[in-house]
Amino acid sequence: MKTQRVTQRVETRRLGTWGSETRRLGTWGGTMRAAGCLAAAAVFTAAALPGAAWAADGSPYGFDSGATPIKGAATSLDARQLKAGQSYRDGIKKDGKLYYRVDLDDKQNAYVSVVAVPKSGGKAEYGDGIKVSLQDGSGAQCGYQDSSFESASFTRPITAYAHRTIEADSSTCQQAGAYYVLVERTSKAVSTPDDWDLEIRYVSEPGVKQTGPTELPENWPSASPPPPGGGPQKRQGGTGFHDAISLKQGEWRADIKPGETLFYRVPVDWGQQIFTTAELGSSATGTTEYVSNALVVSLDNPARGHVDQDTVSYDGKPATLAIDPHRPVAFENRYSSNSYTNALRFAGWYYLSATLSPEIAKAYGDEPVPLTLRVSVTGTAKAGPAYDGDAGPFKVTADDREAAASGASGSQAEKSDSMALVAAAGIGAGTVLVVGLGVWTLAGRRRAARDAARGGPQDGPPQFGPPTAW
Incomplete structure (x- = not known):
């Protein structure tokens, strides 16, 4: 970006007020260059916002x-x-x-x-x-x-x-x-x-300021809760972890194609449990051919560590699976030798992915099959460990709950955070421009008043508004 430099007048006999005014313009030019750099940084930040991408080989996974x-x-x-x-x-x-x-x-x-x-x-x-x-x-x-x-x-x-x-x-x-x-x-x-x-x-x-208990309680609520009410709401899943669609407790309806994987995420706080069931709807073709392990549903933790998965077969009639009940999310779970419990070691976004077998297409065609996910999050949220620093992704915030209610994807939430930074940068750059313009205008008015008092322009033409280099 080029900025024309405002040149000082060097006529020694008449340097006076005009030379001083021109020096002010030089300072204004520097201010405008700084503001321009801020604005450009904001634009470049917006252009670099992250989003989902497809694999090079066309695999429908959102990297x-x-x-x-x-x-x-x-x-x-x-x-x-x-x-x-x-x-x-x-x-x-x-x-x-x-x-x-x-x-x-x-x-x-x-x-x-x-x-x-x-x-x-x-x-x-x-x-x-x-x-x-x-x-x-x-x-x-x-x-x-x-x-x-x-x-x-x-x-x-x-x-x-x-x-x-x-x-x-x-x-x-x-x-x-x-x-x-x-x-x-x-x-x-x-x-x-x-x-x-x-x-x-x-x-x-981050580490913790003080180590808490390492023993797990013997008893924990292992009974599955009743299915959430309210009826199904449409929530088509994302293509990967990055753009997983947010869910809260409820019944969620999607359409899934043979060979397709849909990704969701659910905020689960300290002391809470997640329960999930999935149901494939009946076929509209009337076909009853049996397909083993037709649907796979997986649960992964906030660090994308695997927790559990289950499958169900399909014969054209409704088919349901349920992820096994697991302990509430707790810091002390990390000390367990049970792999399922060990993975439930922190709060944050827990991920659900559902994949429909490509074999479905051979028996039922390429049309999507109706899928319903029923998600329950039980238990009262508790205070987390005393981390020695920001918990990062290992916490549940008010913004997370809002995203879960609205169905925002992970990439949308990330973009929203990035746009907030861009807005702040843009406001800062705009403030510099407005303040600078106000200073210049005030200087111009004072200059005009002095010239009028002296009977006409002194030491050069008066200027009103921004420099002519604009």
Whole structure:
């Protein structure tokens, strides 16, 4: 951006008031350049707002368009660094192994999640899947999780995470330093051998100022609540974690195509439980062909760690599944050896994904099948742990509850936050412009008054309004 410089008059005999006025104009030009830079920054910030993107191979998964491309290494010492709060894109071959690096302190917990995204319509065997582990420099394993397609033998997005948890009575993986994330893919010989896309995300959780109880209560409410009332409301799901559609307690109606995965998110606070059932509606064709494991519904935690999943078969009549009841969300859940309980370790957005088998198309055609999700969130929200810093994604805010009520997607909420920053920058730039214009106008009026008092213009032509360079 060019800004014409207002030149001072250098005629020594008549420098006086005109020279002083011109110096003021020079200052005004600098002010306008600064304001212009602020406005440009606001525009560029708006242009860089994140949104969903499609996989390069056309897979209908909504990747985070703000994700940074990265290449996993074959060995730990060649691993590229992941930064907290960022998302990354990579790919993995059949039976591939990839290393990444994270630099950790000795206070915060760390979570690295991986969403594996195969091409739609591929074949998968029971043990096919990914394993994500976190290791220290000596090769000691801090934490790991594996996720597979299990009995539903068709490809779809699956997720797993690894974590380093600070524990007072542990000496493994507690030191500051370099740690390594290992992502491993397992595929049977008969499975589709195509490369899988990866969406990688690293987040940190602050330590606590004071350690609370580590023992879990023996009794907890395990009975499923009655289904939520009020009738179904339309909420079509998102295409990935990034644009997952927000839900609150209620009954939600969508249409799902064969091979499609719909993503939702539900705010679950400390002390609360989430209960989910899913129902496929009856076929309009009258066909009654049996399709095993026709619908898969998965539950994942705020760090995108896998919690649980269930499936149901379909024969043209209504079919229902329910995610098993699990303990309320609690900080002490992380000390449990039960993998389901361990994953319910923090408050925040919990994710639901529903995938309809591509085999449905062979028996019932390509038309969408009606899907209803019934979501209940029970229990009174409690105060969270005394984190030594901002809880980040591991909390539920009033804005989260508002998003759940309105059905905003994750990307819309993120865009709203970014637009607030843009608005603040724009207001700041506008304020500079308005104030500067007011100062210049006042100076012009005073100049005109002096000239009138002296019988005419002095030392150069009077100017009213902005400089002619505008």
